[in-house]
Amino acid sequence: MSAPLSTEPLLSVRNLAVQFPTRTGLVKAVDDISFDLYRGRTLCVVGESGSGKSVTARSILQIVDRPGRIVGGSMEFARADGSTVDLARLDPRGRQIRAIRGGEIAMIFQEPMSSLSPIHRVGEQIGEMLRIHFGTPKTERRERVIDLLKQVEIPRPEEAVDRYTFEFSGGMRQRVMIAMALACNPSMLIADEPTTALDVTTQAEILALIKRLQVQHGMAVMFITHDMGVVAEIADEVLVMYRGKVMERGPVDQIFHTPENDYTKMLIGSVLKLESKSELRLNRSAPEMAPETLLEVRDLSLTFPTGLKALDGVSLSVVPGETLGIVGESGSGKTTMGRCLLRVYDPQSGVMNFRRADGSTVDLRMAGGETLRAARRDIRMIFQDPVGSLNPRKTVADIIGEPLRLARLARGKELDDRVAALMQQVGLDPAWRERYPHAFSGGQRQRIGIARAIAVKPRLIVADEATSALDVSLRSQMLDLMMQLQDEMSLSFIFISHDMSVIRYMCDRVAVMYRGQIVETGTTEAVTQNPQHAYTQALLSAIPHPDPRDRRLQDRFRYQETSP
Amino acid sequence: MTDTTQLPETDPAALNPQSAEMAVAGQWKLFWLKFVKHRIAVLSLFVVLFLYLVAALADFIAPYDPNQTNSRYTYAPPQALGLFIDGSFSPHVTGLDMELNTESMRREFFPNPDAPVKVGFFVPSEPYALLGFIPMQHKLIGTIDARPTDSMYLFGADRLGRDIFSRVVHGARVSLSIGLVGVFLSLILGVTIGGISGFFGGVVDTVIQRIIEFLRSIPTIPLWMGLAAAIPLSWPPIQTYFVITLIVSLIGWTSLAREVRGRFLSLRNEDFVIAARLDGMSEIGIIFHHLVPSFMSHIIATLTLAIPTMILAETALSFLGIGLQPPIVSWGVLLQEAQNIRAVSQAPWLLFTPAAAIVISVLSLNFLGDGLRDAADPYEAH
Amino acid sequence: MLSFIAKRMLLAIPTLIAVSIVAFIIIQLPPGDYLTTLMADWASQGGAVEMGTVAALRERYGLDQPMYVQYWKWVSGIVLRGDFGISFELNRPVTDIIWGRLGFSFLLAFLTLCFVWALAIPIGIISAVRQYSITDYGVTFIAFFMLAVPDFLMALVAMYVLSTFFGQSVGGLFSPDFVDAAWSWPRLLDFAAHVWLPVVVIGLGSLAALVRIMRANLLDELHKPYVTTARAKGMSELELLLRYPVRMALNPLISTLGWILPAVVSGEIIVSVVMSLPTAGPLLLRALLAQDMYLAGSLILLISVLTIIGTLISDMLLALADPRIRLQ
């Protein structure tokens, strides 16, 4: 598994600085950072959300969004033909950088859900890479794309090539991004949180795929992630970032076991914290299994116009004050199920009984008009795709304030204060209120989504991958915040997540979804300790362990349903 | 490298020290701050305000009555305004010598630099009521000590010897008011109805689209002609024109409505729209708070494009003999009067002056629109 | 798809009925009828107006009957026999007259469309990509100048300049020698030599509008994340623009694309009159002025059919261009 060590760095970044001039001053997103990247090796970049990881990655390809500018530093890149160029000096529209983009350095964007074009077929978007860099003819391209889709574990790739991205689940879109990046066998891969939307089994396959390519082609990988388990699993070297600066850099083992920097220490500490059940939960008496369930879902089924049966007789229930975790394979229908609860989609059959605050129950599936509106005030949703769920033309203050305003909970100055308080709660600087969503990092955007969901006092929150883009310390903070709110107002959560540690940390019960069905439910302990269903067992076997000395992904096994 | 372990929530201000003191601006404030950065837009704003001022003060600014004819000066060319004679300040226009050529049936003019016509500012005039109620006895500009044959045609004269400058100034009134009413009416109808159609889709969409189809199916010219004939003769011209404009805009909204619908059909399932719905926003609220802003650039562009079209609609109406009636002047009327070979070949100022007025007002409205658009654009422009 | 078209066709029927009724009413709104025109004509030749003759003619043309009877006569003729009635003035069946004219209208519409799109899209792109550059300002200025001068005035100026300073023959779509000739190479060349001017004149106004709209929509799309993704693929800027933001920005244009056809018939009437084009516009105008009602009514009806077809085409293109919009 050790890649051939090369002494010459493939990419050598020196004193890189990127700034965003804003009305209120310069934002130094990347502030004088340096690192090297070697062929066949993996550099994992970790750090606080908003610390400049994505901006660094984008700088390498010269695609920092306006008004961001690379204000200093160099990025020497050894090209395939042996020459060396300073990427920072290249014309961002020139031929040279274009040949490098995609062909030699490929990038997987952090937010796969919005980074793909909604009006082009998936196959087209992937095939384009081949066309641009290899000029592959059409038919061959299609075959190759199908092959790529197969490699990234997209089911039925022959059909999938002709689908549009909005017909894909979050994880599937992410895999499309990955396929796209890997299409041209680049000499360097920048993967910006490429597995956030993937369940652990799929994640493991993808990591293995990257590894395979790395071994075959000597690809260098810059891997940005918050999942310390993954870092431990794949990294050769680790770079720790905090507020635009490099805190610490070193071999993976050193970072995990002998961290020097305080921030690094805190980060590793947070990882351990997340490894077990939250103290808040441990101390709490289990929610009384009161007879009145808050939400009772029975035999929910939904078939998309494409003919895909996304939900197939799903049943579950949530009691007040409880957190129900939903785990499952990417594309198994988790998001769809969550959306059905809020009637974003109209399920074709089934019952969704929701107990209203006044004690009466309504069937959400049949509800309409005012009933539905009222129910929506009680049930909130955190979207899986933070970018898409934030109107790009609204300032953050507007976005967070909107539910408050609409529920007539606050206005004017008070509204402003509440928004500021909410932002502070989720760890965002209230001074950023006037920024638009695009000027935030992925994790920051996710927190905006959280702030919006908790702004009005709901009784149930459907959190769809609500913390996937957060670094471990922030993640535990956010989870703590949610649990705190839960205790304060007997809030319930349906917590969709791929991250088993999160589930373990926070959930009372877990439901496991597979191909549109719930295959197993039980208390978190029961399911994690004693999984009944084979898929659950496979899932648990694929959880990476945050310790580079204990790489165990090789030991995972994969569940294949026997019946087609 | 070591002092940075503070966690964000402990001291949010420390996150971005420079910005901490700066007050956070509200959305409108922000909008305004961004707008004033757009220099051409600000300039345009002033131009637009200036144009409206001119229109309001037309009686004061225009040296002549717009319908005052002068048989000596038919098709007189523009007279250049000079400020100095022999180095001393003495505003004047070049005098014109006229000769009647009976063979070619026209008056021929020769600028005579030796006979300048003195021009003054705030010159006394016949009494009139500015804005309809302020009694005034002065005009902004006019000839002084003039002989009866002297004239001051800054932008030339038309076939009846009427002063184009005065006519353009007076024409601004109609062109910058009535026409725009129609534009805004179309805009509101187009966005609302198109928005509803696109946002709701389904049956609502089908019904609205059929109505649009129906309205579009009736060609405008027969409609205008029919309506013009149906409007009673006793109505004053301005009222007639207003009604026709209203009716035109009642049809004009259809294309905007379709464009809005097309875009909304593709936007209505975006996550942020769903999010707003889940936030409890009403459907109309979503249309106007989320979808319309997403389509603002297009709407502003259509709006600025619709303005010249509306100003000019009356030229087409006049062509059909159903436009504004004299003595009312508008830029469209002026252009319509330039619609003949005689004007094009021998008196191009008849064409250029109103065209320039329209271009200037439309351009400034457009840049104003651009400024607004950019101010609402989350992505910083360079 | 087929069922969608069928459904739309069915829905078109009530629209058509409504249009035909309204068209009929509008035509009758102006006072008088064709015979008034005829009487004016007689008067201008120094003849007396023989009221008896007029009355006889009015009866012959069925103009003395109530409007609904006339309407029914006309509509039933169309539906049952494909007979659009006769043109009083030209004394020929409406069907004989209109197709040739509509043909030229189509041709002109098509050429204008090609001209406009071929120019507007690149110019719009340049002006969006180079926002607030000299090019952008220049294009904007020219665009609004084009818009500020009515197209028929523009037509006149263009014809004047071409005729006076370049000695070009202006007006019409053919030289006199080719007007009635059969299609041949020389005739085609002659046509090309004539057609460009109306195409340019009619096109300029919409060209300017299109440039602005393209620019506006493009500005909205240029910063979308998917553009960055595409850029990261190493795509050239031009290809990138064309494949991604431009395609998105076309949505509003496509929405009303189908109306180009009816617009050229009914919207450019005045230009066609000024340039004396053998298109349907002047025919309609004259039919309206002369109150030649079956001719006018049939043209309006055909325009509405074109509108309906145009809308349908637009809707299908829209769904094709943007998969998020599903045909309903």
Add this chain to the structure above:
Amino acid sequence: QEYGQAPTLDARVEAGELPPVDERLPANPYVETMVDGVGKYGGTLRTTILANGDHYNLTRTIANELLVRWNPEWTEVVPSLAEEVIASDDATTFTFKLREGLKWSDGEPFTVDDIMFWYEDVFLNTALTPDKNPIFVVGGEPVVVTKIDEDTVEFKFNSPYGLFLQQLAYGQGHLPVIYPKHYLSQFHEKYNAEGIPDLLAQDSTAADWVALFNSKVSVTFQPPYWQNLDLPTLNPYVLTVPYADSDRVEAVRNPYYWKVDSEGNQLPYIDRVTWAKLDDPQLMLLRMTGGELDFAFRHINNSTYKSVLFDGQETGNYRFVDVKDLPANDATLLLNLNVEDPIKNEIFNNKDFRIALSHAIDRQEIIDLVYVGQGAPSQVAPQPEHELYNEEMSTQYTEYDPDLANSMLDEIMPEKDGQGFRLGPDGQRFTINFMVADVFGLSYPDIMQMVQQYAADVGIDIQIRTTDRARLNTMWYANEQDAYIWNCVGGLSEAYTDVRCYIPFQKADIFMASKWSEWYSDPNTGEEPPQRVKDAYDAYDAVKAAVTDEDRLAKMKEFLAISADNLFTIGISRPMPKYMLVNNDIRNVVEGIPITGNLWHPAPTLTQWYFDR
């Protein structure tokens, strides 16, 4: 005598398609008097008409072949198709002897039978002719036409009709000679009752034989006449491209045309005439200055375009030719003396009101502005060069005198409102809605705009309503207009036959008092006019009855004096000189050719035009 023919016909004669020229010509062809001299054959005359509603100018250019015609100077009626005309002394009977051997354009002979076909089967047939054309009616009795022999026909009236030959020499006199019996009888019920259903089946436009017949030939040269290529004619040119929806109309020489020049060359000289159909007069202008037309006249011969045309003479290779298109007045204000509104009716009928309005107008300024000084202040009256001219009649009340006008109006409507407008007896502002159509290139909207200001100066509120001719027409017939502005015929010899501007007469385009004119044509209808109007009617009846030229002149003068005394209308300007544009190479063009609504020129002299190249 030896006859010559156009070289283009030589081949056809040789091929036997045509008989030799002397067999085609009548025994005694009409010999045209030449302006410049004998011409040359060949060429195409390129001219233009408006694309729609302008068929009338086809007629003016090539269709004016009548039994008798006016001489080019418009002073005398001379025989034309008829070789000889004999009028009885009491002016009731007119005998026409046709030229022998006249032929239709298809070679069939034109005989008295054709005239009798018109009389018996068209004129007397009530289906085809519901109303008899007034020029063939006197005292309510239509003409009686009798065939005397193969070449002679007699027109007989019940009472004296001294104006008959004049009438017959105007364009409207075409009726008896446009019906080729051999061709048209197939469409006539009387001749082809069995065949007609078949013909109707082939023709989707006609529902019955009357419609069918009317679609083959048309009175007053309505479009059907110019759409039928098969119709034989006596015109110098026969249609080859019809007046339909093509962009042009074309006619080529009629090989059987019956006129020759002094050397016996068959006319016309020019081979072919083409009309470009243009939708907009401005395009005519550009085509003219661009040298694409050889002849143009209508629609562009106004004061506005003159200077453009003047500048374009070189590039266009044309010259100006004077035209005597001299009506009685170029711009006449016609107040509706029979207006329904009683208040307006009373005031309009007050002659002092009309006089005051007349004095309020600064005619000279209007003329200077609108007609570049070409014209003279005048009421509706015959032209100075004409025998009927009367200075008093022409110039009464024409001087600009607003004070006088004001004082006269103070008598009628002393009250004024805050804006200085006079109030009617009902205390409401007295407003006249003036209809204005932009016709004849005479800048009526401009004139009215000025009149509006003059009227406002004396406290009269005039509202201008621009409209098109069709709407105006409808208003006339419904008697809905308050007032309108128009031009007035009767400036030269046509004053005798066309008096519509001098008294409320037949309905054409002059409507000053339609109720009275109805009463005049049939006292059971309309509204009985006051005595002074009746006097005018009586005076005109005397003109019609006059037998000798001298008597007619005297009666006419009397009549005009009575008319002037009534001041039915307010004239503004004597017409400005008109012109036509003719290619520099064309010869034999009559300078100062007279033209009016019913004198259809240049057709009668066009046959002698030729290209001198």
